[in-house]
Amino acid sequence: MSLFWQCLVDSLLLGGLYSLMSIGLSLGFGVTRIINFAHGEMIMFGAYGAYFGSVLLGVDPLLSLPLVAILVAVTAAVVFKALIEKVLDAPHINQILLLFGISLALQNVAAILWTGDARSVSTPYSLTAFEFETLLVPHGRVIAFATAVVLIVALFCWLRFSELGRATRAVAENGQAATLMGINVSRMYMLSFGINAALGAATGAISAFLLTITPFMGFHMLIKAFAIVVLGGLGSVTGTILGAFALAFAETWVSYYVPEGNGWAEGVAFVVLLCVLIIRPKGILGQAVAVH
Amino acid sequence: MSSLIKTAAVTVALAGALVSTHAAAQNTIRIGAPLELSGRFVAYGAQGKRGVEMAVDVYGGKIGDKKIEVLFRDVQSNNQVAVTAFTELTQQEKVDFVIGPIASGIVAASVPAWRQSKPLWIVPGSSSTQLEEAMKGEPLFFHTYPWAYQYHEGTAKALAEAMGKGKKVAIVYSDGAYGREQLPWAKEFYTKNGFTVVATELVREGAADLNPVLQKIRLTRPDVLVGIVQTTDGIQLAKQIHVAKLNIPVLVGTAYPQLQEWSQATGEAADGWIGATTYLPGMKRAADPKLAKLFPSLTDWEADFKKRYNREPEFLDVTNYTSAMMLLVAIERAGSTDKDKVAKQLTTLNIQTMLGTSNFVPTPGGALHQAFNEMVVFQRVGEKFVALYPADAASGKLKLKQ
Numbered sequence: 001m002s003l004f005w006q007c008l009v010d011s012l013l014l015g016g017l018y019s020l021m022s023i024g025l026s027l028g029f030g031v032t033r034i035i036n037f038a039h040g041e042m043i044m045f046g047a048y049g050a051y052f053g054s055v056l057l058g059v060d061p062l063l064s065l066p067l068v069a070i071l072v073a074v075t076a077a078v079v080f081k082a083l084i085e086k087v088l089d090a091p092h093i094n095q096i097l098l099l100f101g102i103s104l105a106l107q108n109v110a111a112i113l114w115t116g117d118a119r120s121v122s123t124p125y126s127l128t129a130f131e132f133e134t135l136l137v138p139h140g141r142v143i144a145f146a147t148a149v150v151l152i153v154a155l156f157c158w159l160r161f162s163e164l165g166r167a168t169r170a171v172a173e174n175g176q177a178a179t180l181m182g183i184n185v186s187r188m189y190m191l192s193f194g195i196n197a198a199l200g201a202a203t204g205a206i207s208a209f210l211l212t213i214t215p216f217m218g219f220h221m222l223i224k225a226f227a228i229v230v231l232g233g234l235g236s237v238t239g240t241i242l243g244a245f246a247l248a249f250a251e252t253w254v255s256y257y258v259p260e261g262n263g264w265a266e267g268v269a270f271v272v273l274l275c276v277l278i279i280r281p282k283g284i285l286g287q288a289v290a291v292h
Numbered sequence: 293m294s295s296l297i298k299t300a301a302v303t304v305a306l307a308g309a310l311v312s313t314h315a316a317a318q319n320t321i322r323i324g325a326p327l328e329l330s331g332r333f334v335a336y337g338a339q340g341k342r343g344v345e346m347a348v349d350v351y352g353g354k355i356g357d358k359k360i361e362v363l364f365r366d367v368q369s370n371n372q373v374a375v376t377a378f379t380e381l382t383q384q385e386k387v388d389f390v391i392g393p394i395a396s397g398i399v400a401a402s403v404p405a406w407r408q409s410k411p412l413w414i415v416p417g418s419s420s421t422q423l424e425e426a427m428k429g430e431p432l433f434f435h436t437y438p439w440a441y442q443y444h445e446g447t448a449k450a451l452a453e454a455m456g457k458g459k460k461v462a463i464v465y466s467d468g469a470y471g472r473e474q475l476p477w478a479k480e481f482y483t484k485n486g487f488t489v490v491a492t493e494l495v496r497e498g499a500a501d502l503n504p505v506l507q508k509i510r511l512t513r514p515d516v517l518v519g520i521v522q523t524t525d526g527i528q529l530a531k532q533i534h535v536a537k538l539n540i541p542v543l544v545g546t547a548y549p550q551l552q553e554w555s556q557a558t559g560e561a562a563d564g565w566i567g568a569t570t571y572l573p574g575m576k577r578a579a580d581p582k583l584a585k586l587f588p589s590l591t592d593w594e595a596d597f598k599k600r601y602n603r604e605p606e607f608l609d610v611t612n613y614t615s616a617m618m619l620l621v622a623i624e625r626a627g628s629t630d631k632d633k634v635a636k637q638l639t640t641l642n643i644q645t646m647l648g649t650s651n652f653v654p655t656p657g658g659a660l661h662q663a664f665n666e667m668v669v670f671q672r673v674g675e676k677f678v679a680l681y682p683a684d685a686a687s688g689k690l691k692l693k694q
Contacts, residue, residue: 003507010503017500108330116334118524120531122559129535136503138535211500212527212557216332220498255504262505263467263494 002134007256009137015248016145017206019241022225022232023152024199030172030235031192034084037099039225040218041106042197045072046204047213048114054121054208061121062147065205069198076197077190084193085186103218110215119213126209144206151202152241155195159237168192172235231273232284239285246272246284320361321629323619324381324390324411328398331369335553336394336417336608342601343416343612344391347620350586350596355624367393371401378405387411388631389623391616394608396420397469403427412631412638416615417608419443419547420473421657428658432635436615436647436663439655441477443546443568443667444518448481450669450681451516451542451566454690457486462514462540464493464505464529466521471495474520474546482518490514495521495529502529506536516542523548527557534561541692542566549672552604564693566671570647570664571607572679580644586617590646611664614645618663 025039036042046068053064079102087095126140159165170178171188179185203221207213224247232243250272251265258264276284325344328337341364348360363385367374374393381387382405390406393399394417403426406413412432415423419440427433451459461482465471471494479489490512493505509517517540519529526548533543548554549567573594580587588596593613597605622637623629639661643650652661669681671691678688 003511006507007504010501014501111330111334115338116330116332117553118335118527118557119553120527120557120559122531122557122561127531127534127559127561129537131537136507136536138503138532140535212524214332214524217498252501252504255501256508260492260494262499262502263496265499266496 003256005135007252009135011249011252013138013141013145014252015245016148017141017203017210018224018228018244018248019152020148020199020206021203021221022228022240022244023155023237024196025225026229026232026235026237026240027155027199028193028196029229030237031168032088032189034088034095034099035226036193036196037096037222038103038106039196039200040220040222041103042072042076042200042218043204043207043221044110044213044215044218045106046201047208047217048110048204049201050205050208051119051121051213054123060123061205061208062143065147065202068205069201072201073194073198077194080190080193085189088189107215107218114215116215120211121209123209140209144210147202147206151199155199155237164191227270227273230283231276233282236283236285239283242284319357320359321355321623322361322363322385322387322389324363324365324385324387325392326365326367326374326377326381326390326402327392328369328395329364329366333369333395333398337366339606339608340392340394340416340612343609344616346597346600347613347616351617351620355620360620363387367398369395369398371398374398374402375405378402379408382406382409382411388629389619389634390414391416391612391619393417396423399423400426412635414615414619416611420469422473424655424657424659429660431660432631433659434638434652434661434663435659436611438568438570438664438667439657439662440474441481442665444474444478444481446667446669446681447544447566447568448485448487451544451690452485452487454680455515455542459487459515460490460513461487461516461518462491462493462509462512463489463518463520464495464509466497466525467494468497468522470522471520478518478520487516495525497522497525499525499528502532503536506532506538510536510538514540516540516544518544520546523551523554526554530558530561530565542690543693547607550670550677551606555672562672563674564672564691566669566680568667568669569607570667571610572668572670572677573604574677575668575679575685577646577648578644583621583643586621587643587645593646610646614647618643618645618650
């Protein structure tokens with residue numbers, strides 16, 4: 001019984017982290033129709049930003065999160081303007097190659113700048129937990145979950161109530177119609193890519209005290225985020241959240257209830273993904289994507 | 293006529309260049325060093341490069357009148373690139389001596405490339421017993437790093453002596469080759485030393501949450517937890533064990549508990565962890581009586597290293613320095629760059645190094661030349677290391693975690 005509640009809590013907390021990790025990728029795809037294969041590196045740069053903020057300036061990762069997110073977003077917007085915008089109408093393979101190239105270059109830049117040493121931030125809350133009899137709720141993961149919820153709610157509010165948010169949704173729905181309505185589509189592409197990067201960097205800032213930071217941490221997270229986005233439905237932000245929690249629950253329950261399950265968890269999660277895609281190829285709440 | 297003159301001139305120039313290159317090669321001792329200078333194992337490669345470079349510098353850069361040239365190649369922590377680099381060094385550059393790479397998987401990938409021309413190969417890394425098996429009976433293969441079983445052999449014995457028999461042990465191992473290969477050894481040595489293995493839990497490399505594994509282990513109430521994972525996962529494991537308050541009295545790692553990067557990343561969660569190593573910062577080891585400049589006391593060597601690199605040495609810095617220096621001494625003693633003669637000298641060096649005596653001995657797995665079998669079991673107490681085992685190296689007693 002104690003494992004049941006523990007499993008439930010762990011699943012929820014992991015789901016929050018997965019949601020934040022993948023929601024930016026989903027938004028970026030929904031608007032630009034480009035899968036940002038350098039998303040993992042946005043997370044990695046966010047993690048290093050929070051790490052150096054903590055080590056060099058003594059700033060808590062949660063406090064450095066907004067600045068780190070803005071810096072990464074601005075840099076990503078510049079990269080978008082300089083490189084990615086040029087392949088928006090190119091075949092998907094060109095886009096994928098370019099973004100993978102950027103991803104590899106960023107990994108190696110990080111390795112050169114900061115070496116391959118594994119790092120992590122130890123804050124007072126990252127090494128403590130609430131205890132309710134046998135139930136353990138780590139402070140760090142609760143804070144990460146709460147941060148994820150705040151950022152996701154902020155994103156939804158922005159998309160729904162702000163002018164730029166509504167324009168972003170309009171572009172996601174129909175780029176040509178949005179252009180006819182006088183929306184600067186190119187600017188919205190850059191903005192959504194920047195937000196994608198900012199959310200990635202925010203995930204990184206949280207990961208700085210939850211996970212291990214290395215220049216190559218992003219690739220693993222990209223694969224997970226990509227699976228979540230596909231599971232939830234490409235381009236659907238709500239679907240992505242559902243996908244994130246579905247994957248987190250599948251992984252955690254397999255880890256708890258299957259012998260040596262932690263090793264199998266990822267495999268089982270991808271089997272779930274496969275099954276969902278067979279039954280519903282668009283994902284849980286996805287939209288159809290034209291094949292060119 | 294003029295084209296004939298041009299052709300002749302080019303031929304003469306090429307021949308001249310070849311002769312001068314050949315002459316330069318004759319006056320140079322070339323050592324190949326394929327190392328992980330980028331990619332996920334860059335920390336290993338960086339230490340390897342520092343160690344080799346420092347050895348050549350301390351040696352004076354020359355053996356007799358021949359200049360020592362180390363051909364570093366970046367294997368990018370990638371198996372395929374390692375094969376290409378190794379092949380280029382041995383087939384094109386024609387080196388007869390190779391040091392590196394270090395990471396188990398990368399070394400394993402290099403074995404077929406090594407077999408093509410079989411240079412004298414010193415591997416200052418890789419604990420994989422698959423490598424030991426693959427290099428069975430090879431006279432030109434020299435290993436200067438512990439094998440997987442050596443970690444568990446010494447640790448299990450040390451803990452049995454300190455804790456007594458009948459204790460329970462739980463093992464967490466990663467799903468990569470590193471964890472899977474060491475698991476049987478860990479089980480064997482802990483069982484042999486009177487422990488009961490109550491749980492073996494697999495963890496995914498790079499997993500974001502290890503709590504499910506830890507909660508299952510909590511139910512088995514072990515006295516000892518052994519974490520057979522790589523450094524990155526070792527950080528995650530130590531932090532989550534600390535958060536979960538598992539109240540396991542003894543926590544054991546493999547190589548990672550001694551790494552600065554691990555302890556810095558885990559913070560207070562690093563306290564009390566036990567590991568095994570051939571080098572511990574601050575250990576006392578005397579200089580070699582005859583070659584004190586090349587193999588000074590460990591304290592003097594550490595001071596020299598800190599002066600050069602403005603940082604504390606890691607065990608791969610020491611291992612690579614020692615390996616490279618032993619090779620240079622062997623080449624000088626052989627009076628030749630013939631790899632067989634140098635190999636013979638290496639096996640009879642008998643030098644007191646910073647890692648212990650340089651004697652190469654055969655291993656149970658069939659490798660002919662294994663150096664540095666004296667593993668020291670240590671415990672992290674605050675910022676310090678306390679040597680627990682063997683008795684003659686011990687500087688304190690096992691402290692149980694509260």
